[in-house]
Amino acid sequence: MKTLEIAERIALNKILFATDFSPYSNAALPYALAIAHQYGAKLYATHVLSSDSYLFAPPESWSALVDQAEPRQLDGARLEEHLRGVPHQVLNPVGDISDVLFRLVRDHEIDLLVLGTHGRTGLPKLLMGSVAEKIFRLASIPVLTVGPGVSRDQNRVAQFKRILFATDFSDESLAAAPYAISLAQEHEAHLSVLHVLEHPHTGTVDYESNADFIIRRLEGLVSKESGLWFGSNYAVEFGPAEEQILKFADLHNADLIVLGVRAPLGALNTLTHLAHSKSQHIVAHATCPVLTVRG
Numbered sequence: 001m002k003t004l005e006i007a008e009r010i011a012l013n014k015i016l017f018a019t020d021f022s023p024y025s026n027a028a029l030p031y032a033l034a035i036a037h038q039y040g041a042k043l044y045a046t047h048v049l050s051s052d053s054y055l056f057a058p059p060e061s062w063s064a065l066v067d068q069a070e071p072r073q074l075d076g077a078r079l080e081e082h083l084r085g086v087p088h089q090v091l092n093p094v095g096d097i098s099d100v101l102f103r104l105v106r107d108h109e110i111d112l113l114v115l116g117t118h119g120r121t122g123l124p125k126l127l128m129g130s131v132a133e134k135i136f137r138l139a140s141i142p143v144l145t146v147g148p149g150v151s152r153d154q155n156r157v158a159q160f161k162r163i164l165f166a167t168d169f170s171d172e173s174l175a176a177a178p179y180a181i182s183l184a185q186e187h188e189a190h191l192s193v194l195h196v197l198e199h200p201h202t203g204t205v206d207y208e209s210n211a212d213f214i215i216r217r218l219e220g221l222v223s224k225e226s227g228l229w230f231g232s233n234y235a236v237e238f239g240p241a242e243e244q245i246l247k248f249a250d251l252h253n254a255d256l257i258v259l260g261v262r263a264p265l266g267a268l269n270t271l272t273h274l275a276h277s278k279s280q281h282i283v284a285h286a287t288c289p290v291l292t293v294r295g
Contacts, residue, residue, distance in 0.1 A: 010186065015044065015110065016105060017045045017115070018048070018114070019046070019079070019116070024116050025115065025116040027152065028144070030158075031144060044091060044108055047079075097135075112141060113143045117283065133277065133280045136279070136283075142293045144291050145289065146289050151288075160187040161190065163191050163257075165194070165258045167218075167260070176260035177222075181222060183291075184230075184232075189230060192254070242282050256290075257288060258291045260295045279292060
């Protein structure tokens with residue numbers, strides 16, 4: 001069984017914060033700012049204006065769309081005020097939201113993408129949970145998502161003292177482990193490593209023996225030389241994975257959930273099939289930010 005080596009300090013030199021200027025989206029800004037301060041990173045902030053606004057609008061409505069740009073300019077000015085104190089750049093590109101974000105990540109060599117989401121489908125822009133999921137499933141870098149249930153307590157923003165790493169032992173899941181370990185080192189945090197075993201048919205499994213075996217596997221994932229100053233614990237829960245991860249996070253007052261996510265098997269031309277995925281459910285209902293790492 002593979003033991004994860006001591007994680008090197010995560011280099012977060014450039015952070016991209018994406019917003020549609022909604023309250024749900026802007027709830028992620030304090031996290032982007034706090035992380036930028038802590039890592040001495042440059043913070044890029046972007047509001048992507050969808051080209052669809054003009055493409056599918058009748059010509060007689062174009063003047064109204066132009067009028068709507070003025071409030072966005074005011075929001076952009078307020079954003080500039082919030083960004084004072086950290087090296088930053090505001091970007092206002094036009095295009096498909098996810099395509100533009102991926103291009104910005106590539107062109108500016110971004111290390112972390114931060115965004116807020118309502119967590120639901122059927123709403124515009126970044127508020128859509130399905131758009132957020134498309135982003136964190138396809139992004140080549142880790143994505144920190146702040147969902148609607150995350151506390152607005154400014155004293156706790158980016159104070160990651162209790163980190164939960166949930167794994168199913170797949171390669172995609174384990175891709176997130178170095179980030180969980182490194183962040184625990186960086187923040188001198190307590191790290192919980194969790195595996196959720198779905199309920200099999202009654203009477204077919206010895207739960208206690210299974211749990212003992214899985215605990216040993218979890219313990220073997222993290223090197224004893226990892227330097228986790230505030231310790232770690234290993235746990236097995238039974239039931240639907242998304243429900244048990246959220247329950248464990250709440251019970252242990254987690255400040256951050258770290259998940260490895262699978263890239264989609266096919267093209268994501270539509271997002272409806274993602275509407276009820278486990279990862280999106282966790283992001284939508286978590287009371288702390290969720291860091292997803294595509295495996």
